Amino acid sequence: MFTTSDHFLYGEGYLTAGLAIKIARGKIKGIISEASRKNIVRSRQVVENIVEKGHPVYGINTGFGPLCTTKISKEETKILQSNILQSHSVGVGEPIDSEIAKLMMILKLQSLSKGYSGISEKTLDRILWHIDNDAIPVVPSQGSVGASGDLAPLSHLFLPLIGLGKVMYEKEMISTAELFKKTKLNPLDLGPKEGLALINGTQFIAAHAIKIIEKLHSCLSQADIIGAMMIEGLQGSVKPFFRELHQLRPFKGNIHVASRVKSLLKGSEIMEDHIDCDRVQDPYSLRCIPQVHGASRNAWLHLKELLEVELNSVTDNPIIINEDLTISGGSFHGQPLAMAIDYACLAASELGNISDRRIYLALEGNSPGVPKLLMENTGINSGYMILQYTTAALASENKGLCFPSSADSIPTSLGQEDHVSMGSIGGRKALNVVENLEKILAIELLTAAQAFEFRKPLKSGIILDEIYKEVRTKVSFAKEDRVFADDIEEGVKMIKEKTIINIVNQVSEREELSLETLFSKDFEVY
Structure with missing residues (x-):
């Protein structure tokens, strides 16, 4: 069973709008299944192997968008992922409703738990913590053009993973630094491709x-x-x-x-x-x-x-099919x-x-x-x-x-997008x-x-x-x-x-x- 009366299995379960709303409102609990964890670990290992071998793969050891031909050294691949969250956090306007932001996290967790994104278990577990503890990131409403994923809103959504941004917690808007003091959490050290996997996707559109x-x-x-x-x-x-x-x-x-x-x-x-x-x-x-x-x-x-x-x-990019096949496509569109x-x-x-x-x-x-x-x-x-x-x-x-x-449609990313x-x-x-x-x-x-x-x-x-x-x-x-x-x-x-x-x-x-x-x-x- 992928969904019971009180549990939904991320990565395995068939998610509907109604189920997502129930998870967001605490009526059922979402958990990452063991089968999904195996796929996540396998996909993560593929990314680590790509970094070790040095063969250029978009977003893992190259720059982003028009910088896709810029090679990134093994030592810099982690810095790249932290930088992408910061550089893409350019949202403006009033924050979206916290329930929509929470839905975004639920939808992103479902997509990443499929095991084709090369993200780590610890990062997904931290997202799950935010959902379960109603520590919901503050996301500006404007700034996404709806392709290459909802880049700006998703960047704001995941700034708290690296200790930045703001969250709604216990009915208050506080800085992530203050959240960490209250909860004894520490910032995550994102590995290769993780930042890109987090912000590439359609979760802002889908949550709305x-x-x-x-x-x-x-x-x-x-x-x-x-x-x-x-x-x-x-x-x-x-x-x-x-x-x-x-x-x-x-x-x-x-x-x-x-x-x-x-x-x-x-x-x-x-x-x-x-x-x-x-x-x-x-x-x-x-x-x-x-x-x-x-x-x-x-x-x-x-x-x-x-x-x-x-x-x-x-819905992210590139997609890690297996050790021999990674595809840079347009599933984020x-x-x-x-x-x-x-x-x-x-x-x-x-x-x-x-x-x-x-x-x-x-x-x-x-x-x-x-x-x-x-x-x-x-x-x-x-x-x-x-x-x-x-x-x-x-x-x-x-x-x-x-x-x-x-x-x-307005071209972005110097015409790459x-x-x-x-x-x-x-x-x-x-x-x-x-x-x-x-x-x-x-x-x-x-x-x-x-x-x-x-x-x-x-x-x-x-x-x-x-x-x-x-x-x-x-x-x-x-x-x-x-x-x-x-x-x-x-x-x-x-x-x-x-x-x-x-x-x-x-x-x-x-x-x-x-x-x-x-x-x-x-x-x-x-």
Whole structure:
């Protein structure tokens, strides 16, 4: 077994985004397996032999980048590795979130433990110590171009190994020198190739992709639920969610979303109340939820599948195959993830875009029984009018962030690295878009609940009714204007804490409803 309920074996185990998050949050422990240690030792010995023989191999006894033809003496190979960490620590900007930095260490340990990087056991054990003891290096957010690896952020990530840089430890930012005083550790003396192995790789991009996978997955699930609430509040039609329709255009995401929404609307008195009404069809923001949400789910699934390949790959350079074969290739290049991250960024933006349209639709007053601006006494009150200004601003900001970072490339390293992925920029940008999306969905949740109120005393389906009740424990029905920023803050908290997803799961379990009608494994497991 490579993974148990409480252990993951670095180098042998199959790492997923969900497992990496569990390790980062201390829910399971990662250990380096004995089989991996044998491979690590074998690979390390190959590097030592190369140094002894003096045959030039990139990064072991040569300079880096455009200095690849500069021979390094046996005596200088260790100095070279310490120097590379220092010279490449050129990051700027605010530090990334500590959890992302911790994920970077987890992903790097998984890659190096495969035994193709020529790194030593003692170095990997020190990285493992940092993970297990939550001594997380401080990593600036800007400075990587996403090829030749995420050089700058990874250099900052591993400065503490040689006694430099800063760490977050016991909820404080301290120097590594102070950390060593507290823990009685000493700086490591890196051997040949170790510095290069540490900083060559895609772990900054991949760690951001993990957070995108987690957060966007939550948003996708909640967007379906909130969309179903809005359909009830505005008395939209359930027919666009029939299986018979989507079997004729069977995109996986569309079928999944349609099935979920139809299940959520099942048993609703609100939907039954207008079954014979004169309206022929709803606006796209209601009717096309399966197509739009479904397309975003397909983008999420694409990123998840590519990310899992990356999480279980060797991404540094050169690669030590065996005693006779070392390969200087391009496994550090971020393009495979960079393009998929840009796709996911667009998918997240579109979820917010259609959510804003549903909010606007709810304010128009065109649904029987639902007043304009979702408030009876308007004029003296502005109602929910200005909440939509906020979602419009956020949706517009997201559109501006959708230009694909991977479409750009600026040559670096005096032309040696003449095509780069910019995946690091795409990762930061996509995460920003998803966090804006969380705010848009929070406002739609409040708007849908407000519209919902005007359907009383009719009851909703059992799940949506429980969600409505939970929302009302946090945010009351608005009869007149108030400081809506306070309501939005509560809504954002509910979205971030996955409150409504938890209610779906609790009610389904309590009522013995089949989750298979609501969820599919493709879109739930990550």
